[in-house]
Amino acid sequence: MLTFERLTPTASMLTPIASAALERKLALAGVHVALAPDDFTRPTSRFTQSERAEWIDALSHGRSEATRRTLAKLAHPQACAIVTGQQPGLLVAPLYSLYKALTAARLAEELERRWGTPVVALFWNHADDHDLAEVHHAFVQNVNLDLQRVALAGLASGRQPFSRIVLDEHRHRLRAATEACHASLPQAKLLPQALELLMPRVGETLSGAFSRGLEALVGELGVAVFEPDALRPALSKALARLVASEPLAALSAGADAMRRAAFEPAIDPREAALLFRVDERGRRALRAVDGGWRLDDEPTTIPTAELVRAIEQDPSGYSAGALLRPLVQDLALPAIAYVGGWGELAYHAELGELRLRADLPRTSFVPRASCTLIDAPTRDALAKLELTAARVLAEPTLLTQEVAVPELPVIARMRELGRSIERDINALRDDLEPLDPGLAQSLKRTAHQARVLLETAREKAERVHQNASGRGRRSVRRVANTLLPRGEPQERVLGPLDFIARYGTGWIAELAAAIDPFDARTLLVGLPELADTTPAEPAS
Numbered sequence: 001m002l003t004f005e006r007l008t009p010t011a012s013m014l015t016p017i018a019s020a021a022l023e024r025k026l027a028l029a030g031v032h033v034a035l036a037p038d039d040f041t042r043p044t045s046r047f048t049q050s051e052r053a054e055w056i057d058a059l060s061h062g063r064s065e066a067t068r069r070t071l072a073k074l075a076h077p078q079a080c081a082i083v084t085g086q087q088p089g090l091l092v093a094p095l096y097s098l099y100k101a102l103t104a105a106r107l108a109e110e111l112e113r114r115w116g117t118p119v120v121a122l123f124w125n126h127a128d129d130h131d132l133a134e135v136h137h138a139f140v141q142n143v144n145l146d147l148q149r150v151a152l153a154g155l156a157s158g159r160q161p162f163s164r165i166v167l168d169e170h171r172h173r174l175r176a177a178t179e180a181c182h183a184s185l186p187q188a189k190l191l192p193q194a195l196e197l198l199m200p201r202v203g204e205t206l207s208g209a210f211s212r213g214l215e216a217l218v219g220e221l222g223v224a225v226f227e228p229d230a231l232r233p234a235l236s237k238a239l240a241r242l243v244a245s246e247p248l249a250a251l252s253a254g255a256d257a258m259r260r261a262a263f264e265p266a267i268d269p270r271e272a273a274l275l276f277r278v279d280e281r282g283r284r285a286l287r288a289v290d291g292g293w294r295l296d297d298e299p300t301t302i303p304t305a306e307l308v309r310a311i312e313q314d315p316s317g318y319s320a321g322a323l324l325r326p327l328v329q330d331l332a333l334p335a336i337a338y339v340g341g342w343g344e345l346a347y348h349a350e351l352g353e354l355r356l357r358a359d360l361p362r363t364s365f366v367p368r369a370s371c372t373l374i375d376a377p378t379r380d381a382l383a384k385l386e387l388t389a390a391r392v393l394a395e396p397t398l399l400t401q402e403v404a405v406p407e408l409p410v411i412a413r414m415r416e417l418g419r420s421i422e423r424d425i426n427a428l429r430d431d432l433e434p435l436d437p438g439l440a441q442s443l444k445r446t447a448h449q450a451r452v453l454l455e456t457a458r459e460k461a462e463r464v465h466q467n468a469s470g471r472g473r474r475s476v477r478r479v480a481n482t483l484l485p486r487g488e489p490q491e492r493v494l495g496p497l498d499f500i501a502r503y504g505t506g507w508i509a510e511l512a513a514a515i516d517p518f519d520a521r522t523l524l525v526g527l528p529e530l531a532d533t534t535p536a537e538p539a540s
Contacts, residue, residue, distance in 0.1 A: 003526035018342035030352025034364035066219040073118035084339035085124030088210030091198045093138040093495025101218045103368045107517035127163035127207030127227040128319040142184035159282030162207040188501035236315035238331035248288035250354035266346035273321045330361040337364040370522045376529035381475035414458040422451040
């Protein structure tokens with residue numbers, strides 16, 4: 001049995017726009033944040049029965065029986081959808097992807113009960129994205145209570161969509177990633193079953209592994225996971241409509257409205273990649289300019305009418321960027337709400353002016369559940385430190401005070417050296433720019449990578465130094481790397497592997513039942529004590 005405590009977020013945990021939304025003071029035209037059931041208006045149907053049949057057929061292909069049952073509900077003429085989504089992470093990490101899905105499921109369940117008509121939870125796997133550095137790794141806590149980075153090889157760069165990256169053993173070393181998990185979690189008795197669910201398989205795409213893993217966790221709870229290729233014709237039709245509306249002026253007006261309200265837009269539409277062209281060179285950004293659109297690395301401007309025709313003639317060759325994606329899904333699907341994190345609200349809030357000017361659906365934004373999982377060893381460590389999880393999350397500096405170990409001079413020098421290396425390399429960019437702009441941009445990446453490599457070595461040295469400072473430090477390390485790994489909320493760094501490997505998957509349904517989609521407080525989730533955490537004896 002899980003235990004639950006609800007923690008009201010402090011001001012330091014929230015962005016200004018999140019605080020305004022919770023206080024119902026977010027007054028931006030065309031932007032709606034739903035915090036209660038009565039904030040929703042029962043939708044009217046915008047789609048024909050043949051369109052609904054096409055969704056069901058396209059999305060059901062290759063899916064589980066539970067997912068097919070969920071999707072079949074869309075056949076009802078008044079059926080609508082709660083949409084959420086995230087780019088696919090290795091081992092279905094981080095945890096907030098799971099929490100998005102569970103929040104969408106609970107919201108769909110609640111609205112369906114109130115309205116008496118089907119409401120379906122859909123999770124859009126952002127398989128069109130291409131930023132491999134963000135998704136090719138996951139973190140687990142190893143036996144030394146340190147964070148262990150598990151990554152696939154051969155995925156450090158490139159601009160191919162995740163849906164086009166087919167995994168193989170020779171290049172991506174899946175077996176090595178599996179062995180790294182076993183080395184980090186030797187006491188987790190259910191680790192083989194967890195890896196069977198979550199670890200990518202040879203022949204799968206990077207995005208397909210995420211879809212399979214997430215569906216295994218939430219499919220029975222009423223969430224249908226889909227990738228954009230399944231709905232490409234409908235999504236491209238919506239994208240063409242948005243491009244034809246010449247969206248830059250309205251998007252810029254939305255960003256300016258945010259600034260007047262003292263909020264900083266997450267994406268500047270004047271510089272953003274509003275959509276991407278996908279060809280043999282991978283994904284290349286298209287940005288709105290005066291008179292049309294410009295493809296990165298090409299000097300000519302593409303007239304809007306020409307780009308619209310290109311999207312209509314080659315649907316698979318174009319995909320929406322982060323700013324237009326919410327509008328594409330609202331046009332192509334019977335969406336009534338999007339479930340997202342508070343960080344996402346900052347760019348959803350830019351879209352109000354475009355929704356109004358182009359007569360687009362005004363879908364509500366619903367904040368996802370925020371959860372922190374706390375196991376018995378972490379509770380014991382908190383007790384030894386005479387702290388509570390609520391205090392640590394509200395005042396992270398408490399842990400810093402507990403680990404007041406003098407820093408070794410060599411570690412301090414490594415930290416400063418990392419900063420100076422990045423600074424010195426970047427200083428060369430101005431001289432290289434006239435020679436080759438592309439080389440100057442490459443140098444920026446090199447500077448960042450050099451600092452990251454040195455930071456990794458520094459962190460390892462720091463861990464060794466901390467390990468030598470006694471068992472009291474071990475309690476601090478356990479609390480820090482469980483509640484605030486890498487100094488961030490747990491749900492942004494850790495994935496479900498560690499918890500499924502120890503507790504199975506039953507806790508996920510129990511957590512889902514406890515989520516209130518209209519309660520923005522953080523859930524502190526107490527996991528049960530395990531009777532025996534020692535490794536199983538090998539068979540004789």
